[in-house]
Amino acid sequence: MSQAGKTLFDTIWNDHRVNDAPAPDGGPDTLYIDLHLIHEVTSPQAFSILRDRGMKLRHPNQTMATMDHSTPSTPPRPDGTYVIENPDAEIQLTALESNCSEFGVPLYPLGHENQGIVHVTAPELGLVQPGMTIVCGDSHTSTHGAFGALAFGIGTSQVAHVFATQCLLAKRPKTFEIRIDGALQPGVSAKDVILSVISQIGTEAGTGHVFEYTGSAIRAMSMEERMTVTNMSIEGGATAGLIQPDEVTFDYLQGRDFAPQGPDFDEAVADWRSRFQPADGVYDRCVSFNADEMEPMITYGTNPGMGMPVRDTVPDPADLENKSDRLSFQRALDYMRVEPGKPLLGHPVDVVFVGSCTNSRLSDLRDAAGLMDGRKVNDGVRMLVVPGSRKVKAAAELEGLDQIFLRAGAEWREPGCSMCLAMNGDKIEPGQLSVSTSNRNFEGRQGKRGRTVLASPLTAAACAVTGVITDVREMM
């Protein structure tokens, strides 16, 4: 099929629009949804809506459930059961189990070999494939766009709607090309790329748009690196983030549990290749970056757009024209206890968290372990390493990464969201500063009055060793 005049987004949207013609007057189209991912936090109310109306799931087998947000990261008891200290978390986990059983939804519960953060486990199982539409009651569903799938977060009532109909009413977003050419320098990772992009375009630039990441730097990335980039599309305000599928995508998918197998896989690849050729459509907006100029990044404020190269000085709110912008910027600096015009380098660190759906995959753990091998976590720093899934944990242990972290004095934990949002009891104390590989540095995100600095796994590991904000390039 020719892709003349279409972007990747156009192709996927048009393929999934159920209504014959686009909705008039910018109204919502009805989209068919190929895959619905659910977890314990946003699904209970949606199941209740179905139950109250006497309805069933339209396609339970196009739905996948796992447990991640509230799961403990401490090891199980000898009998295999887990200590869940928070009663609300226990209620959520139990409810998911009974809801999935009642409605026939495949579930990977706590302790199952396929359990993990939904955005880590679905791709590694091969459930996420090019050209799909994918939704989940979670904003970082954008992660799956790395495969050339249109994937975005939805609200609770929309979760119920997809349960009942396998369709979703959605207004067609605009397209925004984020082009990144060039080659990343040593010490600069995919996380630095996306933090750099968001620090330059802001957290609202993508509102009403889908990002499409293009350029030689994106093409050179592995699937895990691409997922780190698309994961944070939402932090740039976008509905979703897309990357055109290519040989890297197909190689990653081959042999995965839910990917087509044998001759079916060859047929699927031929189909993906023909349907998703490089786009020749026109984007509504475009912006370009040079990867050669990017540096290791850190955030200094309370949103992911407040980021800078690690050696820079904190910007001065006085430079902002708008008074309310100046006030909110100053408030963020006050919260973070950082001063304009001064660097963050050398700033003391209390906690280092390596994990989350942004940076908890095997390559992330390899990056951090590679830097920590033969080194120690600095006295006074607590370092948690939380694999994104049970499969990642097993693979890391097979390589001995767990032993590197343990020898260094870090905590090697069970998979889940953990300290990304501190719902499971893993949290920082008031006033503590955490260097985190997660995606959000909002006030209190990792614990009440806690302060979060976002960074790559490499930078996080360097900070754990030195005990202060560090330029990882000095240790490589």
Ligand code: SF4
């Ligand atoms: S790791 Fe964090 S951002 Fe990702 S799904 Fe879990 S809570 Fe959300």
